[in-house]
Amino acid sequence: MRVEMFTFLLTAAICLAGSAGVVLLRNPVHNALSLVATLFGVAVLFIQQGAYFLAAIQVIVYAGAIVILFLFVIMLLGVDKAEGLDRDPILGQRPAAIAAGVAILGLSLTALLSVGSRVTGQASTLAAIDGSEPNINALAKVLFTDYVFAFEITSVLLTVAVVGAVVLSRKAGPAIDVAEFPEGTTADLLQAKYDAAAVEQEVLEEVATEDETPEGEAETTEEALR
Amino acid sequence: MNLIWLIPCLPLFGFLVLLVAGRKLGDPGAGWWGTGIVAASFLVVVKVFFDLLALPEEERSLTQTLFTWIPSGSFKVSIGFLADPLSILMCLFITGIGALIHLYSIGYMKGDEKFSKFFLYLNLFLASMLLLVLGDNLLLTFLGWEGVGTCSYLLISFWHTDPANASAGKKAFVTNRIGDFGFMLGTFLVWVTVGSINYADIGPAAPMIAAGTATAIALLFFLGAVGKSAQLPLSVWLPDAMAGPTPVSALIHAATMVTAGVYLITRLNPIMAQAGWANDVIAWTGAITALVAASIAIAQTDIKKVLAYSTVSQLGYMFLAVGTQNYVAGVFHMVTHAFFKALLFLGAGSVIMAMSHEQDMRKFGNLRKYLPVTFATFMIGWLAISGIPPLAGFWSKDEVLAGAFNAGPAGPVLWFIGLLVALMTAFYMTRVVIMTFFGSEKWRLTDAPHEAVESADLESEAVESMDLVTASVAAADHGGGHDDHHGLSPDHTPQESHWTMTAPLVILAGLSIFAGGINLPFGSDFKHLERWLEPTLAYEHELPPVPVLVLLAFAAIAVASLGIFLAYLVYSKHKIAAKKIERPVLAHAWYIDETYAKVAGGPGEAGFQGLADFDGTVVDGAVNGVGAGVLGIGNKLRPVQSGLVRSYALGISIGGALLLAFIVTRMNL
Amino acid sequence: MLALNETWYLVLAAMIFTIGSVGLLTRKNPLVMFMCVELMLNAVNLTFVTFSKALDDIAGQAIVFFVMVVAAAEVVVGLGIIVAIMRRRQGANADDISLLRG
Numbered sequence: 001m002r003v004e005m006f007t008f009l010l011t012a013a014i015c016l017a018g019s020a021g022v023v024l025l026r027n028p029v030h031n032a033l034s035l036v037a038t039l040f041g042v043a044v045l046f047i048q049q050g051a052y053f054l055a056a057i058q059v060i061v062y063a064g065a066i067v068i069l070f071l072f073v074i075m076l077l078g079v080d081k082a083e084g085l086d087r088d089p090i091l092g093q094r095p096a097a098i099a100a101g102v103a104i105l106g107l108s109l110t111a112l113l114s115v116g117s118r119v120t121g122q123a124s125t126l127a128a129i130d131g132s133e134p135n136i137n138a139l140a141k142v143l144f145t146d147y148v149f150a151f152e153i154t155s156v157l158l159t160v161a162v163v164g165a166v167v168l169s170r171k172a173g174p175a176i177d178v179a180e181f182p183e184g185t186t187a188d189l190l191q192a193k194y195d196a197a198a199v200e201q202e203v204l205e206e207v208a209t210e211d212e213t214p215e216g217e218a219e220t221t222e223e224a225l226r
Numbered sequence: 227m228n229l230i231w232l233i234p235c236l237p238l239f240g241f242l243v244l245l246v247a248g249r250k251l252g253d254p255g256a257g258w259w260g261t262g263i264v265a266a267s268f269l270v271v272v273k274v275f276f277d278l279l280a281l282p283e284e285e286r287s288l289t290q291t292l293f294t295w296i297p298s299g300s301f302k303v304s305i306g307f308l309a310d311p312l313s314i315l316m317c318l319f320i321t322g323i324g325a326l327i328h329l330y331s332i333g334y335m336k337g338d339e340k341f342s343k344f345f346l347y348l349n350l351f352l353a354s355m356l357l358l359v360l361g362d363n364l365l366l367t368f369l370g371w372e373g374v375g376t377c378s379y380l381l382i383s384f385w386h387t388d389p390a391n392a393s394a395g396k397k398a399f400v401t402n403r404i405g406d407f408g409f410m411l412g413t414f415l416v417w418v419t420v421g422s423i424n425y426a427d428i429g430p431a432a433p434m435i436a437a438g439t440a441t442a443i444a445l446l447f448f449l450g451a452v453g454k455s456a457q458l459p460l461s462v463w464l465p466d467a468m469a470g471p472t473p474v475s476a477l478i479h480a481a482t483m484v485t486a487g488v489y490l491i492t493r494l495n496p497i498m499a500q501a502g503w504a505n506d507v508i509a510w511t512g513a514i515t516a517l518v519a520a521s522i523a524i525a526q527t528d529i530k531k532v533l534a535y536s537t538v539s540q541l542g543y544m545f546l547a548v549g550t551q552n553y554v555a556g557v558f559h560m561v562t563h564a565f566f567k568a569l570l571f572l573g574a575g576s577v578i579m580a581m582s583h584e585q586d587m588r589k590f591g592n593l594r595k596y597l598p599v600t601f602a603t604f605m606i607g608w609l610a611i612s613g614i615p616p617l618a619g620f621w622s623k624d625e626v627l628a629g630a631f632n633a634g635p636a637g638p639v640l641w642f643i644g645l646l647v648a649l650m651t652a653f654y655m656t657r658v659v660i661m662t663f664f665g666s667e668k669w670r671l672t673d674a675p676h677e678a679v680e681s682a683d684l685e686s687e688a689v690e691s692m693d694l695v696t697a698s699v700a701a702a703d704h705g706g707g708h709d710d711h712h713g714l715s716p717d718h719t720p721q722e723s724h725w726t727m728t729a730p731l732v733i734l735a736g737l738s739i740f741a742g743g744i745n746l747p748f749g750s751d752f753k754h755l756e757r758w759l760e761p762t763l764a765y766e767h768e769l770p771p772v773p774v775l776v777l778l779a780f781a782a783i784a785v786a787s788l789g790i791f792l793a794y795l796v797y798s799k800h801k802i803a804a805k806k807i808e809r810p811v812l813a814h815a816w817y818i819d820e821t822y823a824k825v826a827g828g829p830g831e832a833g834f835q836g837l838a839d840f841d842g843t844v845v846d847g848a849v850n851g852v853g854a855g856v857l858g859i860g861n862k863l864r865p866v867q868s869g870l871v872r873s874y875a876l877g878i879s880i881g882g883a884l885l886l887a888f889i890v891t892r893m894n895l
Numbered sequence: 896m897l898a899l900n901e902t903w904y905l906v907l908a909a910m911i912f913t914i915g916s917v918g919l920l921t922r923k924n925p926l927v928m929f930m931c932v933e934l935m936l937n938a939v940n941l942t943f944v945t946f947s948k949a950l951d952d953i954a955g956q957a958i959v960f961f962v963m964v965v966a967a968a969e970v971v972v973g974l975g976i977i978v979a980i981m982r983r984r985q986g987a988n989a990d991d992i993s994l995l996r997g
Contacts, residue, residue, distance in 0.1 A: 005899045012907045019911050022930050023918030035930045042937050049948040051956050066970050073974050077981045097920030101913045103883040108909040111890050138953045147957050154964045161968035168975035869993030876920050
């Protein structure tokens, strides 16, 4: 009992520290590393409550894949510079956010602590956890029976997500239209076409860099749009 | 055995082939294809007919269900065909006359630009008509009902480059919509009452229907029948429908489609038996329509218009028969009428062809010299429709009248109206015959048509000369589109038509003579039709006793002879001036069309304008007001949508906090 | 010493959730905002597993499994969008992207 309590308190401290780090640290890389700490802590709590399989994928998928993906994006975009946290540009956002947070936490704790120390509710009769059966077997049994339709749908969801990510991050170059080719030898013309496309691409990039510099100009176009 | 499905599918197949390859088949290939496929359908009908004949009387009802068309809860409609004595009888004369008229059209439509399209429409029409007759439920009948309506529209406005033809088609279509509305409501009411729209279920369930409901159903379906069969007050479309080619007038607007209303009422006779006074409405509508239309026919100068009003009048006879629950007589008259009216129309078409598409009878005369076959067959049609024994028309008309005489206290009045109609019928048909086939050759007179014709015939009043002006204007308009149609020169020599046109005339003439034999009133051994139809009829009709019957028959013969004699006096001997009989009010069809135009153009238009204004201000105002209100509120709320994702997230957080607060306050603390 | 029971886990989850939500509302870097969303999701997952144990029902763990799948899909698409936006506007933060302003 003592050991359990000790483990819980230690991991809880790590979790809270990690969460605070995600919110408070200014460098995105540090934020990501703090997130890993929280995720590991949650994985330990999963093990403590017998959810061994979930603890494993918590570490492998969350800490191992998702956070690494975050870090890749941070490096790719080069946004690993510190963000100023001194003041919020939206008026009253920060006090309102803290007030909302306090309200949520306060109300949750009121609800949790006022009803005593035990969870009420009906214990399961259908999907009871059988102590003799390994956790992973029990989970697989419900996933492939009661939840098999949802399980199949998630495969569609993941496929769609992958396709969406590819489409979103694809660099769109100018398409080459064969019908536009004038008469002549194909190889030369193709080369000419590629050259023209390259020039066009450069122009586009220049325009893109120009886009971001004058802040006021963008404002005026947005005004005009309205 | 199960060849029933072939009956409507053969013409449908013919239609599809013509749709794809009609132009390739060309003139006359497309015509021969269309004729052949309908003749094949006729042979199938004959086969099914003999199959039915081989069965015992009570079992003469074959149903063939192909597949479920609309499965929707307890409402289920199948594509199924019902071959019973009534529908097979209808199919026999529809496909038989249909094949003959297809053959006739090969000659009549020769050289027309849209030759193959004509046969395409005709085949589609026959497929729809057979579906109407053979469908084993009301919805399938309605499908055919709409199909024939569409084909009728397409064929009336076949020469649509002339605006008059196009608007005649539209008139038919719009008028029929009113009737279709009644048909649909009737179907709904049957579904609600009986719980099925299959004829097989309606028959046994009909005696349980309350009298009020049955009356409502009967009146709704009768509204549909009034539209389709051109009874008053929806009769206005049929005379205008003569704008279509003459074979169309013969097939659709005389022999088959317009009798669909009679078929429908006969098919629903179990309900009609419960319908009480609805039957009186039907009988009186039929009688009055017959009288009014016959009186109009007396004063028409266009040969096809005379026949059109005559058709309306004869359809009135049929409704008189079914309204007095004398269904056998109604169907009997429908069959004989199909024969002799198709014959008369086709004969008129032959005359019109010979006279370079002239339809004004005042320019005809002495055509018996030039058109011997047409003349001979037309004479048979004339005697048949006038009611001279032993031709077909006499027997069927006599049975209608005898049935009417015996129909309750008002029977003798109905019978007298019918007798009056018989007199008029004999009169106007004799007038047509004399003006067309006898007398002098009036188209040879070079003067203006008004003075050209014999004084006794055509000394018309100012109104009629006005008519001539409009007619000639219309002719000029018409000539713009079809130069070849109006070239009647004084030295024109009419020529007898091609054999494809005369052969159907001869066959139909034969049928017009002998068709009365299917139901002779000399005892039950001679009443083949009555015995044949008996299984489908829920109602036994009683005829008057034999001495009365004989008396009635002699009265009918006397009246018909009187009509013919009067017309002979007026138009051949000129003892009586024609203008005394051809009143302008008759020539103008009792001003029914004008009244419609006045009502729709005067108070009607004002009413519709009022509705439009109401719609524009109140309804649109309410709708636009809601829109404007929403727009205003939206403009006020616009700043809330800041586009900043964190503001939105804050909104969600506050909402979540409020929800939590709600839950906490509801807890049993 | 107090005995370890479900309430401890739930209180911890509530705290992590609150921290995540406050971070989501205050940080401007879209990547960090995403991390805060992950925190909130993890807090909820923790409550699911806790209830699963308390009520002796494996279904709670199955739902956590699906939450993880959805979170992975969400991260993939969200990061894709961020990459696409950052390409056009270097160093943009969440407040700069407000084209849907009414």
